[in-house]
Amino acid sequence: MTMTSHSSSRAYPRTVANAQGDIALRLMTADDAEAVLDFARALPAHDLLFLPRDITQPRVMDAWVRAIERGDIDSVLAVRGGIVLGCAAVIRDPHSWSGHVAELRVLAAPALRGSGLGQQLAREACALAIERGHDKLVAQMTVDQRGAIAVFQALGFRPEALLGKHVRDQKGQAHDLVVLSHDVAQFEAQMRAYGMTEALGA
Template identity: 40%
Template structure:
Protein backbone atom coordinates (compact mmCIF):
# COMPACT_ATOMS: atom_id res chain seq x y z
CA UNK A 1 0.00 0.00 0.00
CA UNK A 2 1.29 3.45 -0.90
CA UNK A 3 1.87 5.58 2.18
CA UNK A 4 3.54 8.64 0.68
CA UNK A 5 2.89 10.32 -2.69
CA UNK A 6 4.55 13.56 -3.84
CA UNK A 7 2.73 15.95 -6.15
CA UNK A 8 3.59 19.56 -6.90
CA UNK A 9 3.23 21.56 -3.66
CA UNK A 10 1.43 18.77 -1.82
CA UNK A 11 2.31 15.49 -0.13
CA UNK A 12 -0.26 12.72 0.23
CA UNK A 13 0.54 10.47 3.16
CA UNK A 14 -1.16 7.87 5.30
CA UNK A 15 -3.07 9.41 8.20
CA UNK A 16 -1.35 8.74 11.48
CA UNK A 17 -1.55 9.85 15.10
CA UNK A 18 0.84 12.72 14.36
CA UNK A 19 -1.75 14.26 12.03
CA UNK A 20 -4.63 14.37 14.56
CA UNK A 21 -4.26 18.00 15.67
CA UNK A 22 -3.72 19.29 12.13
CA UNK A 23 -6.70 17.28 10.87
CA UNK A 24 -8.88 18.73 13.64
CA UNK A 25 -7.81 22.24 12.55
CA UNK A 26 -8.55 21.34 8.91
CA UNK A 27 -12.09 20.20 9.68
CA UNK A 28 -12.70 23.13 12.05
CA UNK A 29 -11.62 25.50 9.26
CA UNK A 30 -14.15 24.17 6.75
CA UNK A 31 -17.16 26.35 6.06
CA UNK A 32 -20.22 25.25 8.05
CA UNK A 33 -21.98 24.28 4.82
CA UNK A 34 -19.19 21.85 3.93
CA UNK A 35 -19.34 20.10 7.30
CA UNK A 36 -23.06 19.57 6.74
CA UNK A 37 -22.27 16.98 4.10
CA UNK A 38 -19.79 14.93 6.13
CA UNK A 39 -21.48 11.96 7.81
CA UNK A 40 -19.52 12.06 11.06
CA UNK A 41 -19.17 14.94 13.50
CA UNK A 42 -15.71 16.08 12.45
CA UNK A 43 -15.79 18.90 15.01
CA UNK A 44 -15.51 16.25 17.74
CA UNK A 45 -11.80 15.86 18.58
CA UNK A 46 -12.39 12.28 19.78
CA UNK A 47 -13.75 11.28 16.36
CA UNK A 48 -10.80 12.75 14.49
CA UNK A 49 -8.27 11.33 16.96
CA UNK A 50 -9.84 7.86 16.63
CA UNK A 51 -9.52 8.08 12.83
CA UNK A 52 -5.84 8.98 13.15
CA UNK A 53 -5.21 5.95 15.32
CA UNK A 54 -7.51 3.23 13.91
CA UNK A 55 -5.36 2.11 10.96
CA UNK A 56 -8.19 2.44 8.42
CA UNK A 57 -7.11 3.41 4.90
CA UNK A 58 -7.09 7.21 5.23
CA UNK A 59 -4.75 9.81 3.76
CA UNK A 60 -4.13 13.51 4.16
CA UNK A 61 -2.67 16.02 1.74
CA UNK A 62 -0.27 18.42 3.39
CA UNK A 63 1.00 21.62 1.85
CA UNK A 64 4.45 23.21 2.11
CA UNK A 65 3.41 24.91 5.37
CA UNK A 66 2.61 21.52 6.95
CA UNK A 67 -1.10 22.27 7.14
CA UNK A 68 -3.64 19.77 5.86
CA UNK A 69 -5.37 20.73 2.62
CA UNK A 70 -7.33 17.54 1.95
CA UNK A 71 -8.50 14.22 3.34
CA UNK A 72 -9.55 10.99 1.64
CA UNK A 73 -10.62 7.63 3.04
CA UNK A 74 -11.35 4.20 1.61
CA UNK A 75 -13.77 2.32 3.81
CA UNK A 76 -14.36 -1.33 2.95
CA UNK A 77 -17.90 -2.45 3.62
CA UNK A 78 -18.50 -5.62 5.59
CA UNK A 79 -20.40 -8.87 5.27
CA UNK A 80 -21.98 -9.56 1.92
CA UNK A 81 -20.68 -6.24 0.59
CA UNK A 82 -17.04 -6.77 1.55
CA UNK A 83 -16.02 -6.45 -2.11
CA UNK A 84 -17.21 -2.81 -2.07
CA UNK A 85 -15.17 0.18 -0.92
CA UNK A 86 -16.69 3.56 -0.12
CA UNK A 87 -14.60 6.63 -0.88
CA UNK A 88 -14.85 9.83 1.15
CA UNK A 89 -13.11 12.98 0.02
CA UNK A 90 -12.79 16.51 1.44
CA UNK A 91 -10.67 19.31 -0.03
CA UNK A 92 -10.14 22.52 1.91
CA UNK A 93 -11.39 25.80 0.41
CA UNK A 94 -7.92 27.21 -0.28
CA UNK A 95 -7.04 24.27 -2.57
CA UNK A 96 -10.32 23.80 -4.44
CA UNK A 97 -9.92 24.08 -8.18
CA UNK A 98 -6.20 23.26 -7.95
CA UNK A 99 -6.52 19.59 -8.95
CA UNK A 100 -5.96 18.33 -5.40
CA UNK A 101 -9.36 16.60 -5.33
CA UNK A 102 -8.41 14.66 -8.45
CA UNK A 103 -5.02 13.70 -6.96
CA UNK A 104 -6.68 12.43 -3.78
CA UNK A 105 -9.52 10.66 -5.61
CA UNK A 106 -7.08 8.91 -7.97
CA UNK A 107 -4.95 7.89 -5.00
CA UNK A 108 -8.00 6.45 -3.23
CA UNK A 109 -9.18 4.59 -6.35
CA UNK A 110 -5.72 3.08 -6.83
CA UNK A 111 -5.50 2.05 -3.18
CA UNK A 112 -9.02 0.57 -3.19
CA UNK A 113 -8.21 -1.51 -6.26
CA UNK A 114 -4.91 -2.62 -4.74
CA UNK A 115 -6.79 -3.75 -1.62
CA UNK A 116 -8.96 -6.04 -3.74
CA UNK A 117 -12.16 -4.01 -3.96
CA UNK A 118 -14.09 -4.78 -7.14
CA UNK A 119 -16.68 -2.04 -6.75
CA UNK A 120 -16.15 1.50 -5.48
CA UNK A 121 -18.92 3.85 -4.40
CA UNK A 122 -19.07 7.50 -3.47
CA UNK A 123 -22.00 9.58 -2.23
CA UNK A 124 -22.33 13.10 -3.65
CA UNK A 125 -24.89 15.74 -2.75
CA UNK A 126 -26.77 16.54 -5.96
CA UNK A 127 -25.73 20.22 -5.88
CA UNK A 128 -22.00 19.37 -5.72
CA UNK A 129 -21.35 19.69 -9.46
CA UNK A 130 -17.56 19.79 -9.18
CA UNK A 131 -17.48 16.56 -7.16
CA UNK A 132 -19.87 14.91 -9.59
CA UNK A 133 -17.67 15.91 -12.54
CA UNK A 134 -14.51 14.74 -10.76
CA UNK A 135 -15.83 11.25 -10.04
CA UNK A 136 -17.53 10.73 -13.42
CA UNK A 137 -14.21 11.64 -15.08
CA UNK A 138 -12.65 8.79 -13.07
CA UNK A 139 -15.16 6.27 -14.38
CA UNK A 140 -17.87 6.48 -11.73
CA UNK A 141 -21.45 6.31 -13.00
CA UNK A 142 -24.75 7.15 -11.37
CA UNK A 143 -26.27 4.19 -9.63
CA UNK A 144 -28.94 5.74 -7.43
CA UNK A 145 -30.69 9.02 -6.71
CA UNK A 146 -31.97 9.21 -3.15
CA UNK A 147 -34.43 12.09 -3.04
CA UNK A 148 -34.56 14.22 0.13
CA UNK A 149 -32.11 11.80 1.71
CA UNK A 150 -30.05 14.21 3.79
CA UNK A 151 -30.90 17.26 5.84
CA UNK A 152 -28.45 20.14 6.01
CA UNK A 153 -27.89 22.10 9.21
CA UNK A 154 -30.58 24.61 8.24
CA UNK A 155 -33.09 21.77 7.92
CA UNK A 156 -33.32 21.81 4.12
CA UNK A 157 -33.65 18.37 2.52
CA UNK A 158 -31.17 17.52 -0.23
CA UNK A 159 -30.89 14.77 -2.83
CA UNK A 160 -28.00 12.34 -2.62
CA UNK A 161 -26.40 10.66 -5.62
CA UNK A 162 -24.67 7.31 -5.27
CA UNK A 163 -21.98 6.86 -7.90
CA UNK A 164 -20.31 3.52 -8.55
CA UNK A 165 -17.13 2.41 -10.28
CA UNK A 166 -17.03 -1.24 -11.31
CA UNK A 167 -13.35 -2.09 -11.46
CA UNK A 168 -13.52 -5.09 -13.81
CA UNK A 169 -15.80 -3.38 -16.34
CA UNK A 170 -13.71 -0.22 -16.38
CA UNK A 171 -10.40 -2.04 -16.81
CA UNK A 172 -11.86 -4.29 -19.51
CA UNK A 173 -13.08 -1.26 -21.47
CA UNK A 174 -9.74 0.54 -21.08
CA UNK A 175 -7.81 -2.54 -22.19
CA UNK A 176 -10.05 -2.79 -25.24
CA UNK A 177 -9.24 0.83 -26.09
CA UNK A 178 -5.57 0.40 -25.21
CA UNK A 179 -5.79 2.92 -22.36
CA UNK A 180 -4.86 1.08 -19.14
CA UNK A 181 -3.09 4.19 -17.85
CA UNK A 182 -6.27 6.32 -18.13
CA UNK A 183 -7.30 5.67 -14.53
CA UNK A 184 -3.92 6.42 -13.02
CA UNK A 185 -0.98 7.69 -15.01
CA UNK A 186 1.49 6.28 -12.52
CA UNK A 187 0.55 2.65 -13.13
CA UNK A 188 -2.55 1.47 -11.32
CA UNK A 189 -2.53 -2.27 -10.65
CA UNK A 190 -4.10 -4.56 -13.22
CA UNK A 191 -6.96 -6.33 -11.40
CA UNK A 192 -6.93 -9.25 -13.86
Protein backbone atom coordinates in the same frame (compact mmCIF):
# COMPACT_ATOMS: atom_id res chain seq x y z
CA MET B 1 10.26 6.60 6.66
CA THR B 2 8.54 5.66 3.41
CA MET B 3 5.36 3.66 3.84
CA THR B 4 3.90 1.55 1.09
CA SER B 5 0.42 0.12 0.67
CA HIS B 6 0.24 -3.62 0.14
CA SER B 7 0.97 -3.00 -3.54
CA SER B 8 4.42 -1.55 -4.16
CA SER B 9 3.19 0.96 -6.74
CA ARG B 10 1.94 3.44 -4.13
CA ALA B 11 4.64 4.86 -1.89
CA TYR B 12 4.25 7.48 0.81
CA PRO B 13 5.22 10.14 1.48
CA ARG B 14 5.68 11.54 -2.00
CA THR B 15 5.38 14.93 -3.66
CA VAL B 16 2.90 15.72 -6.42
CA ALA B 17 2.73 18.82 -8.60
CA ASN B 18 -0.26 21.10 -8.16
CA ALA B 19 -1.34 24.31 -9.84
CA GLN B 20 -0.77 26.15 -6.56
CA GLY B 21 2.56 24.53 -5.71
CA ASP B 22 3.90 21.10 -4.83
CA ILE B 23 1.97 19.12 -2.22
CA ALA B 24 3.07 16.13 -0.15
CA LEU B 25 0.82 13.07 -0.04
CA ARG B 26 1.19 10.84 3.00
CA LEU B 27 -0.80 8.32 4.97
CA MET B 28 -2.70 9.65 7.97
CA THR B 29 -1.69 8.47 11.45
CA ALA B 30 -2.87 9.19 14.99
CA ASP B 31 -0.35 12.05 15.15
CA ASP B 32 -2.33 13.88 12.46
CA ALA B 33 -5.64 13.95 14.34
CA GLU B 34 -5.35 17.54 15.58
CA ALA B 35 -4.25 18.88 12.18
CA VAL B 36 -7.11 17.06 10.45
CA LEU B 37 -9.56 18.45 13.01
CA ASP B 38 -8.29 21.96 12.20
CA PHE B 39 -8.73 21.25 8.50
CA ALA B 40 -12.27 19.91 8.95
CA ARG B 41 -13.33 22.84 11.15
CA ALA B 42 -12.18 25.30 8.49
CA LEU B 43 -14.38 23.72 5.81
CA PRO B 44 -17.82 25.11 4.95
CA ALA B 45 -20.44 23.13 6.90
CA HIS B 46 -22.15 22.16 3.64
CA ASP B 47 -19.00 20.32 2.52
CA LEU B 48 -19.42 17.85 5.38
CA LEU B 49 -23.06 16.89 4.78
CA PHE B 50 -22.24 13.78 2.77
CA LEU B 51 -20.28 12.31 5.70
CA PRO B 52 -22.21 10.00 8.05
CA ARG B 53 -20.57 11.60 11.10
CA ASP B 54 -19.35 15.06 12.01
CA ILE B 55 -15.55 14.90 11.68
CA THR B 56 -15.17 18.26 13.42
CA GLN B 57 -15.84 16.42 16.70
CA PRO B 58 -12.83 14.94 18.57
CA ARG B 59 -14.65 11.69 19.41
CA VAL B 60 -15.39 11.13 15.72
CA MET B 61 -11.77 11.84 14.85
CA ASP B 62 -10.69 9.32 17.49
CA ALA B 63 -12.93 6.70 15.88
CA TRP B 64 -11.42 7.54 12.48
CA VAL B 65 -7.92 6.98 13.83
CA ARG B 66 -8.92 3.66 15.42
CA ALA B 67 -10.41 2.51 12.10
CA ILE B 68 -7.14 3.38 10.36
CA GLU B 69 -5.20 1.39 12.95
CA ARG B 70 -7.56 -1.60 12.49
CA GLY B 71 -7.02 -1.47 8.73
CA ASP B 72 -10.65 -0.58 7.94
CA ILE B 73 -9.70 2.79 6.43
CA ASP B 74 -6.85 4.00 4.24
CA SER B 75 -6.58 7.77 4.56
CA VAL B 76 -4.23 9.94 2.52
CA LEU B 77 -3.49 13.54 3.48
CA ALA B 78 -2.41 16.35 1.19
CA VAL B 79 -0.03 18.54 3.19
CA ARG B 80 2.06 21.64 2.60
CA GLY B 81 4.17 23.25 5.30
CA GLY B 82 2.58 21.10 7.99
CA ILE B 83 -0.94 22.28 7.03
CA VAL B 84 -3.52 19.75 5.86
CA LEU B 85 -5.03 20.94 2.58
CA GLY B 86 -7.07 17.88 1.72
CA CYS B 87 -7.73 14.26 2.51
CA ALA B 88 -8.99 11.13 0.82
CA ALA B 89 -10.32 8.05 2.56
CA VAL B 90 -11.06 4.52 1.39
CA ILE B 91 -13.57 2.92 3.79
CA ARG B 92 -14.40 -0.77 3.85
CA ASP B 93 -16.16 -3.28 6.06
CA PRO B 94 -14.45 -6.63 5.44
CA HIS B 95 -16.92 -8.45 7.72
CA SER B 96 -20.09 -7.35 5.90
CA TRP B 97 -21.84 -8.82 2.87
CA SER B 98 -20.40 -5.87 0.95
CA GLY B 99 -16.76 -6.54 1.73
CA HIS B 100 -15.98 -6.17 -1.98
CA VAL B 101 -17.21 -2.57 -1.93
CA ALA B 102 -15.14 0.46 -0.90
CA GLU B 103 -16.56 3.89 -0.18
CA LEU B 104 -14.40 6.82 -1.23
CA ARG B 105 -14.50 10.21 0.50
CA VAL B 106 -12.56 13.25 -0.66
CA LEU B 107 -12.28 16.71 0.90
CA ALA B 108 -10.20 19.67 -0.26
CA ALA B 109 -9.67 23.11 1.26
CA PRO B 110 -11.74 25.84 -0.44
CA ALA B 111 -8.55 27.74 -1.32
CA LEU B 112 -7.42 24.77 -3.42
CA ARG B 113 -10.66 24.39 -5.37
CA GLY B 114 -9.95 24.52 -9.07
CA SER B 115 -6.29 23.59 -8.60
CA GLY B 116 -6.81 19.92 -9.41
CA LEU B 117 -6.26 18.75 -5.81
CA GLY B 118 -9.69 17.15 -5.56
CA GLN B 119 -9.05 15.15 -8.70
CA GLN B 120 -5.58 14.14 -7.48
CA LEU B 121 -7.00 12.88 -4.21
CA ALA B 122 -9.92 11.10 -5.87
CA ARG B 123 -7.52 9.37 -8.26
CA GLU B 124 -5.32 8.38 -5.33
CA ALA B 125 -8.28 6.92 -3.46
CA CYS B 126 -9.40 4.97 -6.55
CA ALA B 127 -5.95 3.50 -7.05
CA LEU B 128 -5.68 2.48 -3.39
CA ALA B 129 -9.11 0.85 -3.43
CA ILE B 130 -8.34 -1.10 -6.59
CA GLU B 131 -5.00 -2.25 -5.20
CA ARG B 132 -6.82 -3.46 -2.08
CA GLY B 133 -8.84 -5.71 -4.36
CA HIS B 134 -12.24 -4.00 -4.24
CA ASP B 135 -14.59 -4.79 -7.11
CA LYS B 136 -16.92 -1.84 -6.67
CA LEU B 137 -16.27 1.74 -5.58
CA VAL B 138 -18.94 4.16 -4.37
CA ALA B 139 -18.97 7.84 -3.48
CA GLN B 140 -21.79 10.06 -2.30
CA MET B 141 -22.33 13.79 -2.13
CA THR B 142 -25.14 16.33 -2.12
CA VAL B 143 -26.62 16.95 -5.55
CA ASP B 144 -25.46 20.58 -5.61
CA GLN B 145 -21.79 19.64 -5.18
CA ARG B 146 -21.37 19.69 -8.93
CA GLY B 147 -17.60 20.07 -8.87
CA ALA B 148 -17.16 16.95 -6.74
CA ILE B 149 -19.60 15.00 -8.91
CA ALA B 150 -17.68 16.02 -12.04
CA VAL B 151 -14.38 14.88 -10.48
CA PHE B 152 -15.71 11.37 -9.86
CA GLN B 153 -17.51 11.14 -13.19
CA ALA B 154 -14.22 11.96 -14.92
CA LEU B 155 -12.79 8.86 -13.23
CA GLY B 156 -15.53 6.60 -14.57
CA PHE B 157 -18.13 6.85 -11.80
CA ARG B 158 -21.78 6.95 -12.78
CA PRO B 159 -24.94 7.91 -10.83
CA GLU B 160 -26.54 4.88 -9.22
CA ALA B 161 -29.05 6.23 -6.70
CA LEU B 162 -30.64 9.42 -5.45
CA LEU B 163 -31.47 9.54 -1.74
CA GLY B 164 -34.13 12.20 -1.30
CA LYS B 165 -33.92 14.50 1.74
CA HIS B 166 -31.31 12.17 3.20
CA VAL B 167 -29.36 14.67 5.34
CA ARG B 168 -30.20 17.82 7.26
CA ASP B 169 -27.86 20.75 7.67
CA GLN B 170 -27.39 22.77 10.86
CA LYS B 171 -30.39 24.92 9.95
CA GLY B 172 -32.61 21.87 9.59
CA GLN B 173 -32.85 22.08 5.80
CA ALA B 174 -32.99 18.69 4.08
CA HIS B 175 -30.69 17.84 1.16
CA ASP B 176 -30.66 15.05 -1.40
CA LEU B 177 -27.64 12.78 -1.73
CA VAL B 178 -26.49 11.25 -5.00
CA VAL B 179 -24.62 7.93 -4.94
CA LEU B 180 -22.06 7.36 -7.69
CA SER B 181 -20.52 3.97 -8.35
CA HIS B 182 -17.67 2.47 -10.33
CA ASP B 183 -17.51 -1.15 -11.50
CA VAL B 184 -13.79 -1.89 -11.40
CA ALA B 185 -13.82 -5.07 -13.49
CA GLN B 186 -15.86 -3.44 -16.25
CA PHE B 187 -13.65 -0.37 -16.26
CA GLU B 188 -10.42 -2.37 -16.38
CA ALA B 189 -11.79 -4.45 -19.26
CA GLN B 190 -12.56 -1.26 -21.17
CA MET B 191 -9.08 0.10 -20.47
CA ARG B 192 -7.46 -3.11 -21.68
CA ALA B 193 -9.53 -2.89 -24.85
CA TYR B 194 -8.12 0.58 -25.46
CA GLY B 195 -4.60 -0.30 -24.33
CA MET B 196 -4.85 1.91 -21.23
CA THR B 197 -4.17 -0.51 -18.39
CA GLU B 198 -2.85 2.13 -15.96
CA ALA B 199 -5.55 4.74 -16.38
CA LEU B 200 -6.00 5.23 -12.65
CA GLY B 201 -2.33 5.31 -11.77
CA ALA B 202 -0.87 8.43 -10.18
